[in-house]
Amino acid sequence: MASAAMGDASFSSSASDCANGTKKKKNRFKRGKNCAAFDCNNTCYVVIDGKEVLSKITMFSVPKKVLKDPKLINRWCTLIKRRHNCDGFRMNTNTVICEKHFREADVARKSNHGLTLQKPRLKEGAEPVLHEWNKPKPRRASPKKRASPKKRCIVQTTQARKDMESTLNETSPSTMEAAMEPTPATQMCETSIETPTVSEQTNLSPVSVQTRSTFVSVGTQTSVDEAPVHMSDHDYTFGINDSHCIESLNEYISMLEAKLQNCTQECRKLKKIVQDLSDEVTEFERKSFSIFSLKDDDAAVRFYTGMPNFTSFMALFEYLEPKAMKLQYWRGTGNGSNNKAYQRPGRRKPGPIRKCNLLDEFFLVMVRLKVGLFTKDLAIRFGISESTVSRVFTTWINFLSHEIPLLFPTPSQARVRHFMPPQFKYPTTRIILDCTEIFVQVPSAMKAQSETWSNYKHHNTWKVLVGVSPNGQVTFVSELWGGRVTDKKLL
Known part of the structure; x- marks a missing residue:
């Protein structure tokens, strides 16, 4: 009964307060919408002197185009350091971001007719990219230069x-x-x-x-x-x-002379070791199989590479070297790619330095083309594996097939007649065609054996059509055909 009486009393007092219009209100202020960007406290309203006032900061809603594309939603969430559908945050039509996070060029404050818009809007492609964490930090002031010490002038009288x-x-x-x-x-x-x-x-x-x-x-x-x-x-x-001082100085000088003599003897020993090692390196390079071991022997260069001398060989290599540095080595059919990062200008190949440099690789290819050494023989000569020899040879052959024809374009008829030898009895001749055959190993496949068998050479061969100008220069080489094909078929 007492509690009921107290409840009635409180109800009657509340009712009387409402009747008199003296109901107490809590002093609450509406903040409006907050900026969704991380670590940003900007709102639509600010409180000044206990009153709610609209802030001068413009709030932009997320464009509908962004809300329709999940990729754009994730990008905008990344830019403002939020996670969509995580930690109570979800980007929707109620999400707003203040103008402090947009570039001024991305905000349209005037219409197409030049009139000032009452409410600015975002331009197409605008993104919230301006934040406290990506602002450029001011450069530290360089330390002040100290004054150089004054030079003292000491002159003895x-x-x-x-x-x-x-x-x-x-x-x-x-x-x-x-x-x-x-x-x-x-x-x-x-x-x-x-x-x-x-x-x-x-x-x-x-x-x-x-x-x-x-x-x-x-x-x-x-x-x-x-x-x-x-x-x-x-x-x-x-x-x-002072005699004592003089004796001490003499002893010190004697000690220095002894040290100097020991250092001189040690220096002579080290020079002898360096000279011996240099002689060993020279002897090793002379005995090793490389183009430098043959540079003084034109006959050997011609035998192993087909080039007339060492100078011609190096001239051809210097022409190929800039492009060969970006080669993508063959790794089997279908494993090639044309968009390697190191093939772009200004980039270099990653990884360790190859044991066989470009000059040795080019020499290896020329030796195999001219002499026809086996891959096992070349692997032993160059100190690499057989698979590396095969990969290097295949890569360089494809590379040379694209680069070498640029050095020997087919001459025009006027150029052929200009260099026509006076002894040649047919002045209207432009090119002389003939077929030649190259011996190859016996293929393991029976079909390949039959296609490469030549009844003329009684051996498995490749047949190729060669064109020679009247002055003796090779100006045309066809693709390889099996030795079974006839000359008429090639023509």
Whole structure:
């Protein structure tokens, strides 16, 4: 009953307050929509002096085009450092982002007719890319440069120094022993030298020197060309005829001479070792199978590569080298790609340096083409595996098939007639065609054996059509055919 009475009383008091219009209200302010960007506290309303006032910051809703595309939603969430459908955040039509996160060029504040819009809008393609974490940091001020130290001009007055040393040498031992007694004068620790000014350099300049043994005043006549004397305040700057000191210096000199002799002998030994190693390297390079071991023998270069000499071989390699540095090596049918990153300008191949450099690879290919050595033989000669030999050879053959024809274009008829030998009896001839055959190993497949068998050579061969100009230059080479095909078929 008491609680019911108290409830009725409270209800009656509340009712009376409502009737009188004196109901108390809590002082709450509406903040409106907040900016969805991370670490941004901008809102639609701000409280100034206890009153709600619209903020001057414009809020933009997320464009409908973005809300329709999940990829764009994820991109916008990434830009504002939020996660869609995670941690209570979901990007929808109620999500707003303040103008502080958009570039000024992405905000349209005027219409197409030049009128100021009441509410700015976002342009097509605008994104919230401006945030506190990606603002450029101010550059640190460079440290101030220190002033360079002033250069001291120290010039000794030769005449004054000679007079002073002679005076010190003439001092008797008894006088020096008396001077060693502690007196106010001998307790001074620095050398006082009175130096004349430029106007007084022609006058007599007294020089006072305080040492541990005695105090000597020396007068000297200085000329205009001589500068003031700056003496040190230590006694070891004066010439001291001390036999013990001389013996110590002689011992030190003897020790240095002994060290110098040992270092000289060690240097000779090291030079001998370096010379021996250099001779071994030279001998190894001479015995190794490379183009440099054949450079002085034109007959050997012609035998192994088909080039007339070492200079011609290097000229052809220097033409191919810039493009060969970006080669993508063959790794089987269908494994090639034309968009490797290292094939772009200014990039280099990743990974360790290849054991066989480009020059050795080119030499390997030319040797296999000219001499026809087996892959096992080439692998032993160049110190690589057989699979590497096969991969290098296939890569370079495809590469040369694209680059070599550019060096030998088919000459025009006018050019052929211009270089026509006078001994040639057919002036209207432009090219001489003939077929030739190249021996190959016996294929393992029976069909390939039958297609490459040549009844003329009685061997498995490749047949190729070759065109030669009247002056003897090879100007045309056809694709390879099996040795079974007839010359008429090639023509």
